[in-house]
Amino acid sequence: MGAALAEISARVAQARTAAATQGLRLHPPLLLLGTMERVGSNWLSDTLRVLMDQHNEPLRQQLAADHPLSPLNPDAVGLAEVGQHLTPYGTHWLAAFAVAKYAPVRQVVKETNLFLAVPNVLAMFPDAPVAVLTRSPLGVASSFARGALFDRWGYAARYRHMVTMTRRPAWKTWADLVPDDKPSELVALVRLHVLNTLLLAGALDGREVVTIAYEDAVTHRNAAWAGLARLLPELEGVPLPVAAVARAPIGEDTFATTVNKTRLVAELSARSAEVVRETLTASLAAAKQLVAEQAISSEAMGRAAGWLSGDHLYALAPPPATAASRVRGASSSTVTEPVPCPVAWLPRGQVAWRNLLVTNAEYAHFLNELVDHGLHNTSGGAYVLCCEMPHERGGRLHRDPYGGRWTVSPGFENHPAYWVTWIGAAAFAARHGARLPLLSEMAGLMAGATATNADYAVGDTVAIIERGRGDDEIHHLLGNVQVWCVDGPNAGDGPVSRWLTGAAWNTPSAREEVTRLRHRHLAGSSRGVGIRLIADDLGRPMPVDLVAGLLSEWMSSLAERSLPLSMLDGRLVAAFTRSQADVRLGAHVGPGAGEPGLGQVGEAGGEAVLGQIGELDPLHTPDRSGISALGDVAHDAAGPDDLERHVHHVGGQVVAHVEETADLDVQPGLFVHLPHQGVGQALANLDLPSGKRPGPLGVGVLVEQQQTVVLDENAGDAYDLHPGNLSEDGLR
Template sequence: MTVGLWAGEPEEVPADLYEQVAATARAPRWRAAFAPLLPQDDPDPATALGRLIAVNALLLAGALHDPTAGSRPCIVIPYERHVANHTSTQTELARFLGLSVPGPGQVSRPAARASAAVDTTFATTGRKDVLVAEITQKTAELVTMSVTMTLSRARQSLASETTATVAHWLTGDDLYEVHEPTARSSRRVRPEPVRQRTPEPAYRQAEDVQWRNLLVSNAEMAEFLTMLHAGGAPNSRHGTNLFVCPMPHERGGRLHYDPAGRRWRVSSGYESHPAYWVTWIGAALMAAWSGARLPTRAEALRATKGARAHNADYLVGDVCPVAEPGLGDREIHHAVGNVQIWCADGPEQPEAQPVQRYLFGAAWNTPSTDEAVTAIRSRYLLGSSRGVGIRLVRDPRTTDAARLGAWELAHRINRWTDAVDNSARTTPGGLDRLLLSTLGS
C-alpha cells in the first residue's frame, strides 16, 4: 500500500506540499502530536512522501477511534485486497450495507452514449487488476523506511490503538510489482478537444432568480485569483489553502500559481472547463467579485426540477467545457451535471461547531438519479474536491454595479485571517461565523 499511493517518482510531488502540511502541523491543535512527525528539515522527496503517507493514515485512524465522536459502524477494505479480489470485497461491502449483490446476468448495461473528447489519462472508469508501482526499487525502500520511522515516532505521542490500526493498514508493499517509471506520453494519447464556441456569460430567469448561463470557468477563476493576490490576499495562509486547492495537473489540478509571473495560470486546453477544487470561501468571493451570489439549496431545487444531467456517472471521466453541446446562448448550460455547485446556505450547526454549506446537483463523478441529485449533503467552508464548482445567480434588478473590487475583497479576507491569527480561544464555529459576517454572507 505504501508505495502504491503515488504513481511515478516522488519528485512529482509538488515542491511546497510537504512544507504546507508541516506548517499546518504546527498549529496549536496539532502541534504536540504531529509536529514531531513532520520536521521542517527539507527532506528528500521519498522521505517526505513516506511521512505524508503515514500522517494521512494516522489522521484517519485517529478520527475512527475518537471517543468524542461516538460509536460509528465502519468497514475498512484495503485497496490491495480489493484489486486482488473484486468479488470478495464487493460482497463484504454489500453485507455491511445490508444490500444484495446481483448475480451474473442480472445487471443490464446502459446503451453506449457519445462522450466528449477530454483528457482521460486519469479517468477512473476502468478496473485495476494488477498492483504495479512505477517507482525505482531504491526509492520504494526509502519511502517504506520513512513510513516505518514516522510510525515509530507516532507511538510516543498518539494512542496505541491508533498506531496499531495504522501499522495494520500500511502493509502490502510486497504485493506490488515495482517497475521503472515509464513516460506518460507512451501510455495514452490525449484526444483532440472538441472545438465549440463558448457563449458570453449572461443571466437568465429561472424561477424566482436569475441564473448565469455558464458555470464559472478556469480562465475566470484564474483571473480573479490573480487580482485577489495582487490585492494582498494570497491563496495560501500558514499552509492552508483558502480559495482553491492547487493540485498538480496529474491529479486533476488545472489552476496553478506562477511565482515568477505573480499570476495564476490554467493548464493548456482547460481554460473553458469549469473550475473545481474550489472552497466555499473561493466561491463566495468569486460571486461577490461578479456582482452575484451563490444560490440557496431551495432555489437550486426549484430551478433544476425535471432537468436532465449532462456529463455524470463517469460518462466521460472528467469535466467537459462549460458550453453544453446543443444549447444556445439564452439557455442554461449544465443546469445539472459536469460539477456539483456550492450553495449559499447550509445545515444548522451549534454555535461552537464549524459552519457547513450545502452542495447541490450532479458531477462527472457522481450518480445522476433524482435521488442523488436532490440528496442533502454539505461540506465545511474550506472543503474542496474535483467535482464541486461554482454557479452564480442574481436577484431581480441586480446589475454589474453590485460588483466588489478585488482590493476590497482582499481587505475583507485579510481582516478575517488576522482575527484567526489572534484568536486562539475562539471556537471554529465562531471563526466561521465571523467570516460570514465579514463577507456579508
C-alpha cells in the same frame, strides 16, 4: 497534547454533548488508508458515496507543501507540536476540518500515501474506524506503468523527498529502505510502497482495522464489502450498492471507476515483473532490522508483509505499446469544443441566472486581482480560495511561486473552475455583484434536466458551452461540475458548512444522488465542485479592495479561539452573503440556520426538504420597510427611532445618526466609526442582519453617538440585534 489537538478534542466533546441532548450520536469518520496509490480507493469511495459523504485525500492534496502537517513538507512536524507553527487561519482550518468530520451520518476520509504523516491523521481521529486498502506491488506497478504515473505524478521528486526526510534524526531508522542510489522508476516505486506500508502498519499497532485488498475487490467484491460491514455496524445487512453501468470514458480515464474489472492482469514485461519481486524481497529483508531495533513491532511487520502479498494472483500481459508516451488530462483534445457564446443573465422569476458556469480564466483573473491587493491564496500553507494542484493531478489553476500570478492550463481556459472553496466562491460572487444560489433554487432549476457529462462519461470537465444551447439558455443545468450553495445545514457551535448540489463529471447523475443532501465546510474543495451565479439586482459589484480587506481581516480575527466555530465562520458568511444583492437570504445564510446539522440534527430529508428550503424569508423586501432589494437601508439620515434598520454596533458604541456625504476627503479618524472601515471590528460586531451592506455607498460623517447596551437574547445567533434585544434606556 498540543494546543491544536487540545482544541479539536474539546470542540468534538462539546459537539457530542450537544448532540446527545437531542438523542443523537456523532460518529467519527471512516478512515480509508491506502498502502499506496492505485489500490482501488476510488472504487470503494464511489461505492460508499450513496451512503456517506466523501473527503478525498484532504491532507495530502488540500494542504500546500509548506504546511507544517503536509506529507510533502520535509520539515513537517507532529500534530502535538503544530500549534506554534500555524497562522490563525491555519489553526481555524485544522479545527474546522477535524470537527466537521463528526456527524450523525458517518463520513469518509480517504488518504492513500501519507508516509510519515500517518500518525497525525490517527491522532486527529483517535476513535475512527480504519480500513486499510492494499494491493500487491505488482498490480500497483502495472497501473503506474499503464498511465505513465511515475513521471506524471512526480514520484522521482517524492522519492528524493523521502530520502531527505529519513536522514533527519527523528526518522533516520528508516533510511535503509530508501537508499540514495538513483534507483530506476520501478525500484523507487516498490521501495516507496514498502516504506509507506511499514509506516502504516506500525502506526496502527493496537488499533482495530479491516483489510480490503484490491485483489478481493476485483474477484470477490461481495466478500470485500462484508469485511467493511464488520467494521461499521450501520452497514450490517446493507447490500453492496449497485455499480454504475460499466463503460470506459471517451477521454481521461485515470480516475474512472466505471470500467468493470473481473480479472487480475499486470501489464508488465517478464523482466519488469522480476524487478518488482526482487525489490520487494530486498526491501522486506532490510525491514527486518527495524524489528531488531524496535522501530516496528513483529506484529506490524507481519501485517505489512501480508498487505504486500498477492503478486501470484496476477497474470502477466504485454504492456500497451502507447503506455510510455500516453499523456492524459486534456479532455479538450478528445472532445470537440462547441462554438463559444457570450455570458448572459437570464430572468427566472424574481432573479436572474447567469447562463454559464464560472470559468478557470475568470477565476484566475479574480485571483490576480486579489494578489494585486495583497491577498494571497494561502495562509501558513492552508488554502483559502482554491486548492492548488499540479495539472496531472487535475489542477487547472496555477500560481507562479515567484511572482504570485495565476495562469490556466492551456486548453482549459473555458472549462469550469473547480477545486474552489466556498470562501472563494462567495467572494467571487460578491466581487461580481451576484451571489451563490439557494439549494431550493438549484433544485427548481435542475428539475427535469437531463445530465450532461456525468458518471465519468468523459473523465474530466468539458467547456462551459453546452452544444446545442444558445446564449438565452442555461448551460450544463445538470452535469460538468456540482456547485456551491449560499445556504447550508445548522452548524450549532461547530464549523459552518454549505450545501453542494448537482452532478459532476465524476459523480452519479441518478435523481436520488442529485437530490441527496450533501455539504462541506467553508474551506473544503473538490475536483468536481464549481460556481454558478445568480443575481437579484445586477450592477453592484463589491470593490476588489473591500473583498481583499474583508478576507484579510477575517483571517486575522480567527486568532480569537475562545468563540464557537460557527461564530467565527459566521462573520465571513455574513460579510459575503448579507452584503450581496439578495436580502431574501435571511435566516438561511446565518451560521445557525438551514437544515439541522452538527449539534442540531433533524431527520434526513429528501425532495420534501428541498421543496421547503427557502420558504422562510424574514428579510424579504416586502416584509421589511426601509430595506431595498439590494439589502441596503435607504440613503437618508439614520435616527434612533428605528434602530433595527439603521444601527450598527461598533466597538461597544452605537452610531445613531449618520449623514451621507459624497465628499470622500474626510478625516481618517472618522473612519473607525463607519461600517466599511475598521473591517476587523466590523466583522466582529457589525449588525449585518439589519440589512446594511459593509461596502461603502458613500462616506458618512458622524453626527451623534450614543452609548447603549446590547442585550442579545438569542445566544445561538451572534448577529441577532433587534429592538426587542435592546433595553428601553438604550433606545432613548
